[in-house]
Amino acid sequence: MEIQRIKLEEFSNSCLVKIGVPKQEAEIITNTMIEADARGIHSHGIMRLPIYIERIQKGLILKVANVSVENETNASAVLNGNFSAGQVVATKAMELAISKAKESSVGVVTVKNSNHFGIAAHYALKASEKNMIGIVMSNTSPLMPPIGGAEKVLGNNPLAISAPTETSFPLLLDMALSNVALGKILFAQTKGIPIPEGWGADREGNVTTDPSLVLNGGFVLPAAGPKGFGLALMIEILTGVLSGGDFSKMIPSMYDLTQKQSISHFMLVINVSDFMEIENFKKRISLLSSYVKDAVKASGVKELYLPGEIEFKIEADRMKSGIPISEGVWLELQKLGESLQVRSL
Secondary structure (H helix, E strand, O other): OEOOHHHHHHHHHHHHOOOOOHHHHHHHHHHEEEHHHHOOOOOHHHHHHHHHHHHOOOOOOOOOOOOEEEOOOEEEEEEEOOOOOOOOOHHHHHHHHHHHHHHOOOOEEEEEEEOOOOOOOHHHHHHHHOOOEEEEOOOOOOOOOOOOOOOEEOOOOOOOEOOOOOOOOOOEEOOEEOOOOHHHHHHHHHOOHHHHOOEOOOOOEEOOOOOOOOOOOOOOOOOOOOHHHHHHHHHHHHHHHHHHHHHHHHHHOOOOOOOOOOOOEEEEEEHHOOOOOHHHHHHHHHHHHHHHHHHOOOOOOOOOOOHHHHHHHHHHHHHHHHHEHHHHHHHHHHHHHHOOOOOOO
């Protein structure tokens, strides 16, 4: 089924406000979820609302954000999220990184004691909207084993990079360092469909197409094998280690409702105008993009795409037609609305 964005926004905001989240913070959390659904990244969309609500109700995420600065220079800062909502903490971190980049050419902000922040692209895009380059990383609870191992030691640590362009949308890379985000496996489970081979393995390390076997003690597999695992390890250093926060096996699952999570983020903003005229930069980006778009196509291929291009086109269409929600997610949201006495979708 397809639901108009405004209805999803009203429902999500009402649920969050009902449990004590300030309206402005509720809107930040909601926007990241709906933005994900609008771009077809349902793993980080409105399906996450029930678990966010439950963790807030249990006191594992603060109802009202409390973000403090632990260390700061002209170009850098370390923030303590104090277990606030990840979306709110990450928004403050990116805004601070942008501010510092304006004054010092670059702004670097690390964050500890945060929570799941949704899609990393949401924050990287805030930099490109200001004609800057944004680089965003986060660690997560362990999901992947070392190459040749049979124990989860690293998350699929997401990475997003956004650069401004002359067109209506920036160049945008947004990826997790597993072959696929865990949320996509969760989404497949809610729809009752198999996952492609290579997405995950069962608890014995055997590759499986059954999402339940991956989620029940199994593993997601690193993208490009040792290359993906190695990059995830470096992101762990830039997030959890550098911020002084938790990392690797210190971080419990979001679905462990007995413990707080301490997720760490890393934000790097580069002020392009301190390197060259922004219009010159954008022209150079356009030339680079043309090399991709105008490249010789393989047999049967109609169009070549830039990173992020497909998702932005999907988003534009869904802003008009509505956002598709699976029956399983819709039922969960109906159940949530009833429990909070919030008008259902």
